[in-house]
Amino acid sequence: RKEVEQDPGPFNVPEGATVAFNCTYSNSASQSFFWYRQDCRKEPKLLMSVYSSGNEDGRFTAQLNRASQYISLLIRDSKLSDSATYLCVVNKAGTALIFGKGTTLSVSS
Amino acid sequence: DTAVSQTPKYLVTQMGNDKSIKCEQNLGHDTMYWYKQDSKKFLKIMFSYNNKELIINETVPNRFSPKSPDKAHLNLHINSLELGDSAVYFCASSQVLMNTEAFFGQGTRLTVV
Numbered sequence: 001r002k003e004v005e006q007d008p009g010p011f012n013v014p015e016g017a018t019v020a021f022n023c024t025y026s027n028s029a030s031q032s033f034f035w036y037r038q039d040c041r042k043e044p045k046l047l048m049s050v051y052s053s054g055n056e057d058g059r060f061t062a063q064l065n066r067a068s069q070y071i072s073l074l075i076r077d078s079k080l081s082d083s084a085t086y087l088c089v090v091n092k093a094g095t096a097l098i099f100g101k102g103t104t105l106s107v108s109s
Numbered sequence: 110d111t112a113v114s115q116t117p118k119y120l121v122t123q124m125g126n127d128k129s130i131k132c133e134q135n136l137g138h139d140t141m142y143w144y145k146q147d148s149k150k151f152l153k154i155m156f157s158y159n160n161k162e163l164i165i166n167e168t169v170p171n172r173f174s175p176k177s178p179d180k181a182h183l184n185l186h187i188n189s190l191e192l193g194d195s196a197v198y199f200c201a202s203s204q205v206l207m208n209t210e211a212f213f214g215q216g217t218r219l220t221v222v
Contacts, residue, residue: 042215042216044213046211095165096157097154101150101151
């Protein structure tokens, strides 16, 4: 089983749509969780950290379920500029970030 | 000012050659990394250095040798390049060993012909 698994997509949605991405991780000792965004031919950048209580940043909401080892990202009111690859990322102390393969989102007008 | 900068951005070279990629961060971070992103876009950790000391070496062939002259620099030297080494190599840094946000350089697109 891969350490971090994501549905690769692509997700093709119209502007204004709500879209949800899911991610599962295999290592129950994982301690930190993130969503990164990577634009085409660019470097990954942190979108948001993910906390057990769930957290929201504008149109973006992240949830973590430690019991199920499951992480989600919800994007509301999608914009054209949201088109990118979204990377689910986990780590445990003393190790490097482990990236999922990413989920590609394409928002069209 | 660029936080994590790596050079060159593009590198095209023949099989068997030796090449280096340089990375510098001006964030004052203690930890630096090299990641490899292959043609399938999978981003995989290669090395991690903390205060110039090697912390993580993820079963990378010994043709790849990282060098950290100080905690702001982490260079990657590759000997005897092979076709399979073609990928994008990202340098990154973080304040501590990966419990905080990692900042990535722009990447070096290596093509081995």
